[in-house]
Amino acid sequence: MFNRRKxxxxxxxxxxxxxxxxxxxxxxxxxxxxxxxxxxxRYHANQLPALRSNQLSVEALQLDASTYPVSVISLFRNTxxxxxxxxxxxxxxxxxRKQLIGRKVLSTEDIPExxxxxxxxxxxxxxxxxxxxxxxxxxxxxxxxxxxxxETHHLELGESLSTEExxxxxxxxxxxxxxxxxxxxxxxxxxxxxxxKLVVLLLIRNGYNQSIQLGTLPxxxxxxDQVFEAHHIPIQQEIEAHTTIPVRIELDVTHLPHEGEIALxxxx
Numbered sequence: 001m002f003n004r005r006k007x008x009x010x011x012x013x014x015x016x017x018x019x020x021x022x023x024x025x026x027x028x029x030x031x032x033x034x035x036x037x038x039x040x041x042r043y044h045a046n047q048l049p050a051l052r053s054n055q056l057s058v059e060a061l062q063l064d065a066s067t068y069p070v071s072v073i074s075l076f077r078n079t080x081x082x083x084x085x086x087x088x089x090x091x092x093x094x095x096x097r098k099q100l101i102g103r104k105v106l107s108t109e110d111i112p113e114x115x116x117x118x119x120x121x122x123x124x125x126x127x128x129x130x131x132x133x134x135x136x137x138x139x140x141x142x143x144x145x146x147x148x149x150x151e152t153h154h155l156e157l158g159e160s161l162s163t164e165e166x167x168x169x170x171x172x173x174x175x176x177x178x179x180x181x182x183x184x185x186x187x188x189x190x191x192x193x194x195x196x197k198l199v200v201l202l203l204i205r206n207g208y209n210q211s212i213q214l215g216t217l218p219x220x221x222x223x224x225d226q227v228f229e230a231h232h233i234p235i236q237q238e239i240e241a242h243t244t245i246p247v248r249i250e251l252d253v254t255h256l257p258h259e260g261e262i263a264l265x266x267x268x
Contacts, residue, residue: 020050021079025119045119051079058145065139069125077119090148095140100175102131132171134164154243169246179207186266196254200264202247206239213238218267223258
């Protein structure tokens with residue numbers, strides 16, 4: 001267990017190949033560490049592979065997911081020649097299967113400054129809205145942290161979705177590459193049948209440089225390539241440029257001549 005008590009600085013270590021570096025381990029004055037924790041940080045810093053020059057990396061060392069916020073002790077490493085600050089840099093959390101399970105936008109409150117050519121411990125809190133696992137899903141024992149440099153569209157969640165639906169929407173939204181061309185795109189988020197109704201979550205993504213008013217979204221109910229019904233779902237909300245909105249569709253399927261699962265798709 002890492003605690004916070006004392007201060008220590010390690011000298012930089014350069015690997016045998018000159019284009020790779022192991023940045024120096026630094027504890028700032030506000031990190032109060034016990035001696036045991038100093039050794040643990042040293043051990044992890046020495047075990048991690050060397051970095052190329054001008055590289056930024058983050059390693060998760062310890063995870064506490066017993067309650068919210070989920071706490072992660074991590075080591076931020078960089079081989080940049082100049083110190084810098086970050087504000088608005090997304091940090092992704094992946095499980096063992098490399099599936100996205102969380103996302104946090106870093107600010108200077110998380111890390112006031114990246115010191116040039118350094119490894120710095122950081123205590124991160126992922127709040128409930130930053131974790132995408134449902135209440136029924138088990139938190140993985142091992143996670144991976146990654147910086148994300150991809151620019152994303154604006155996600156406009158609204159207020160009609162449940163907490164679990166919002167988590168699933170954010171997971172799909174941040175796992176999918178951002179539109180890079182002017183197009184309108186519809187993504188499936190989830191689909192399930194309950195009490196004779198088909199409930200579907202979709203994401204409508206506007207890649208254009210202007211707002212779009214759809215009016216309606218044509219969809220079909222089908223099974224095994226057989227179309228049973230066509231519907232026009234009202235979309236009253238104007239979709240702003242480079243913006244994604246979720247759409248929740250709930251349709252009665254008890255009258256359809258099919259006993260198995262019914263699916264929904266956007267009509268061509």
